[in-house]
Amino acid sequence: MSLWQKIRKTGRVAEPAPERAPGNVLPAAAELGGSVQLRHVDAGSCNGCEVEIASVFGPVYDAERYGARLVASPRHADALVVTGPVTRNMEMALRRTYEAVPEPRLVIALGDCARNCGAFAGAYGVTGPVSDVVPVDAEIPGCPPRPEAIVAALRELTGR
C-alpha cells in the first residue's frame, strides 16, 4: 500500500519530450521504422558513459518512449552502442558482436573515447577508436555525453 501511495504522490517523472525537427532521420535507420533495439558494448570504457546510458533509460529521460530499448543479445539488436576506446582485449569481441547483429545494422560510438580514444589516446592497451574496428554510423560527443545528447542521437535513429 505504501508503494501505491508513493506511485500516486510521485506521478509522472518523465520530462516532456523536447521539440525536434520532423524527418530528421539517419538514412541507414530509415528501414527500422520507429523501433531500435540496442546492444551495449563496453569496449574499454571508464564507466562514465554507462552511468549516462543508465539515466537515459531511467524514468526521467525515458528513451523507451521513442522506441529504443536495450536488449540482451546482439541477435535481437539493430544497433550497437559502443563506449570507450577499443582495448586490445575487446577488439575481437567487438568485431564478433558486430558480426552477430543481423542486417540492417548500425553502430553508435558513444562518448569521446569511442570517437577518438579521448584521454586514453596512445595508451599501450588501446587499439584505437571504434571506427578503426567496425564502421560507425553515428557519433555522440562528450566526456561523458549528457543524457539529452544521447536521447537526441537515439531519436535520429528511431525517427520519433
Added chain:
Amino acid sequence: MNLVGTLFCTALAICALSALAGLATPTRLRLPLAGLGTAGAGALGTAAGLAALLGESWSAWLPELLPLAGVRLAIDPLAGLFLAVTGVVALCAAIYGIGYSRDGLDGRVVQAAAPLFVAAMLLVPAAASVSTFLVAWELMAITSLLLVVADHRHRSAVGEAGLWYGVMTHLGFVAILAGLLAFAAGAGGESFDQLRQAELSPALRGTVFLATVVGFASKAGIVPLHVWLPRAHPEAPSQISALMSAAMVNMGVYGIVRVGLDLLHGGPVWWWMVVLIAGAISALYGILQAAVSADLKRLLGHSTTENMGLVLIGVGAAGLFAAWGNAVLAALALTAALLHVVNHAGFKTLLFLAAGSVQRATGTRDLDQLGGLRTRMPYTTGLFAVGALCASALPPGNAFVSEWLLLQSLIHALPTSGVVGAVTMPLAVGVIALSAGLAVATFVKAFGIGFLAKPRGPEAARAAESPPAMLGGMALAACCCLVLALAPTAILPVLSHAVAVALPGPGAVTGEVSLHLAGISSVISPLLIAVALGVAVAGTLALTRVVATRRVRRAARLWDCGGGPMSARMEYTATSFAEPLQRVFDNVLAPESDVDVTPVKESAYLVESVRFRAKVPDRIERRLYEPVLSVLTFVGRGARHLATGSVHRYLAYGFWALTGALIMLAVFQ
C-alpha cells in the same frame, strides 16, 4: 483348426525352426535366417491376434504334450490383443536385429534364444490352464535371462543385471505359482474355464489376487519390485531390450487383467485400490528416476516403469468402477489402460531400437557424451524424435490419446464414486499430470541433449548412420506409432472386444474421426488436431515468406559473447539439464554428492585438484533391498560355520537329527 489356430501354430513352428536355424547354420546364414524367421513369426502372431480381436476364438487341448495335465490353449480377444502387440514388437525387433547383431551378437545361443523368447511370449497369453501358463511363463523368464546376459563377456555390469533379473523374476514366479496353485486347489481344477466357475471364500480370493498381483507386478516393473528393470533392460542387446520393455512387461498387465478381472470376476474395492496406488507410485517414481538419469537406455527402462504404472492406474480404476457398479466408466478405464499398453509398446520399441543404434554408432549410452547426432545420423534422429513425441504424451503423439481417455475416465467418476473416489481420483489425476509433465521434460532432455546441439564427446563426433535393416525395423515401429496416433478410432472398436472379455458390456469409445465416449460428452479428434496444426504451421510459414523482405539466411558463428570459440565442455549436459529438477525433488530422490579437495603440498590453502562426484541412487533399492540382502549375507556367513568340512561334525548332525526325530515321534504318537 480355424484361421487363428493355424496362424498361431504356424508362428510357433516358425519360431522353433528359427531357433534351430540359429543353432545349426553357419554364422553367415544364421542372422538372416533366424532374424527373418522371427520376423515372420511376429507377423503371423500379429495376424492371429488381430483375427482373434475381430471375434474368431480358438482353443485346443493337447493332453500328450505335458505329463499329468497336458497343454491347454485358448485365444480369445484379450489374448489376441497381447498376441498382436507381441507380434508387432517381434517383427520390428527381428528386422532390426538382423543389422544390429553383426557386431558380436551373432553367437548360436543368442540367435536361438531370441525366437524361443518370442514363442514363449506368444504362448503366455494363449495359455488356458495353470500348468500351461506357468510353463510358458518360466520359458519366457529363462529365454529372456539368457538374452540379458548375452553380452556378459564385454561388460561386467551385464552379469550383475542378469543376477538381479534372475532372482527377481523367480521370486515373482514363486508368487504367481503359489497364487495360481491355491486358486486351482480351491477351484478343484486347473483349466481357466474351471477357475472361472469356481466359488471361493473371500479370504482365499483375496490371497490369490494379492499373490498373483505381486508376481505380475514384478514382471511389469512396478515399484517396489522394479529394481531389476533399469538394470536388465539397458544391459540386454537393444532389440532384446525392445522385446522386453515393449512386449514382456505387458504380460504382467495381462496377468492382472486375466486373473483379477476375468478369472476372479473382479473383487472388492481394496484389491483395486492396491493396484491403483502401486500404479500411481510407479508412475511418479519411474518418471522421476528417468528425468534425472543420464544413461539413455536406463532412462527408457525407468520410463517403462512409469508407463506400466499409468496402465495399472487404468486397470485399478477399471476394477474400482466395476466394484462401484459403474460399468460404463470401468470399460472406459480398461480401454484406456489397454490402449496405453499398445501405444507404449509402439513408442518404446522405437525408442529402444533408436537407442541401440546410437549405442552401436557411438559405443556409449551416456547422454553427457552424446549430442550432434542430427547431422551424422539424420534418419535415426528423426525416428527418435517421433518416439520421443509419442512418449511425452503431447499431441499429435499416440500416448496423448490413451492418457486423455484415462483422464476422462478418472475425472468423470467423481459424482458416483463416494468419498473414497473423491479423495482418490483427484490425486490420481494429479499423479498422471505430474508424470506427463515430467515425461515431457525427460524426453526433451533425451532428444535435445542426445541428438541435437554439438557432440559432447569424441565418440559422438565419429558416429555414422545405421545399416538399412536397422532403419527398416525402426521405421516400421514409427509407422505403427503414427497410425496409433492419428487413427486410434480404427483400433478402439477392435480393442473393445478385448475389454469385453474382462468387463462384459458395449464398447466405451465410438466415432470414426473423433473419439466419442459412452456417457461422457467430451470429444477430441487426434487426426483433426494434427491437420489443424499442419494447416496453422503451413499458414505461418507462408505468412513469413510473404512479409519477410530478406530471404537469405546468413550463416553466423554462435553468439559466444564475443569470446573464444565455444567448446563442447560449455554445453549443457543431461546432468545439468536435470539438476533443477533434482533439487526440486530433493526429498524424494535423495541425491548424493561428494567433493574431494586435494591441496598442494606446500599449503593447505592452495588447491591442486577438486573432484566432484554426484549420483542419484535408487532410494527404494537402498532402503528396502539392501537391508534384506545384508541379512541374507549374514545368515549365509553363519551357515558357513555349520559346514566346516569335518566328517565328524556331519555325523553328529545326522545323529542329532535322528535322535530329534525319534523323540518327536515318541512324544506325538
Added chain:
Amino acid sequence: MGAVLQVVLVAVGSPLLVGMMRQVRARLEGRAGAGIGQPWRDLRKLVRKEPIAPDGTGWVFRAAPLLLAGTVLVVAAVVPLVSTTSPLDEVADLFAVVALLALGSVALALGALDTSTAFGGMGASREMIVLALVEPTILLSVFALSVRVGTTNLGTIVTSAVADPLAVISPASLLAAAALAIVTIAETGRIPVDNPSTHLELTMIHEAMVLEYAGPDLALIEWASAMRLSVLLGLLTSLFAPWGIATGNAGLLALLLAAVVVIAKVALLGALLAAGEVFMAKLRLFRIPELLAGSFLMALLAVAASFFLA
C-alpha cells in the same frame, strides 16, 4: 465465422495487449512509455531483418518458431473467446488445448537446445521444469471445472457458465480461478515466475531460450508469446467471467459485440496483471516450485469443494 474472427482478433490484438501492458507499467513507474503500438513496430522491423542460421543449428532450430506460432493459432481457434460455437470444438478439448500449448514450449526448448549454447540449455531446462510442475495444477483445475458440467469440452463449460452465472462464484470455481491465474502467469513467463523485460541472462527463462533467434524467427516467437498471453487471459475470462460471449448461432453483429466485450475484459485483466507486476519482484528460481505447489493445493481444494459442497 466466430473462430476466424477469434484468430484474427488474437493475431492482430495480442501485440497491442503487450504494448498496453508495457504502457501501464511505464505509467506506474513514472515513465512516459513507448505507446501501445510499439510491439507491432518491433515486429514490423524484425520481419524486415535478415534471418540468421547460427553455426551448427539445423531443422529443429528453424522449425521451432513455426511450430510455436502454429500451436497458439490452433488454440486461438479452439478456445471460446468471442463465440462458444467453434467448428473446432469437437476437435480439441481443454486437455488438448493445454497439451498444444505445452507442445509449443517443447518446440522452443528443443530449438534452444539445438543451438548448443549454455544459455539455450539453461533456458530449456528451466522452462521444462516449470512446465512439468504447472501441469498438475492445470489438469486438476480442468477437473474441478468439468465436474459441474460433465465434459471437458470448452464450448459446453462456457455455455453452462453463461447459463448459470452464480456458479462462477462457488468456492470450487473461485479456487480453480486462482489456481489457473497462477498457472497463466507461469506459462506466459511473467513476474514473479519470469521477467519478460530482463537483460540479465542468469535470471531469464523464456528470454534465455531465444537468445540465438534473429529477424523473422524472433518476430514469430515474440508474436506467438504475445498471442499465448492473450489466449490464456481470454480463456481465463471466458471460463470465469463469460458474460457477453456469443452463444449458439450468433449473427455478425452479436459476434462483433462479443468481440468488443472480450477485448475490454482481456485488456482489463492485462492491465491488472501489469499493475500487479509493479508491486512484485521476481522469485528465485527455486522458490517457484513453492508457488506452484500452492496453486496445486488450491486446485486440489477446488476439486474437493466441487464434490463436498455440491
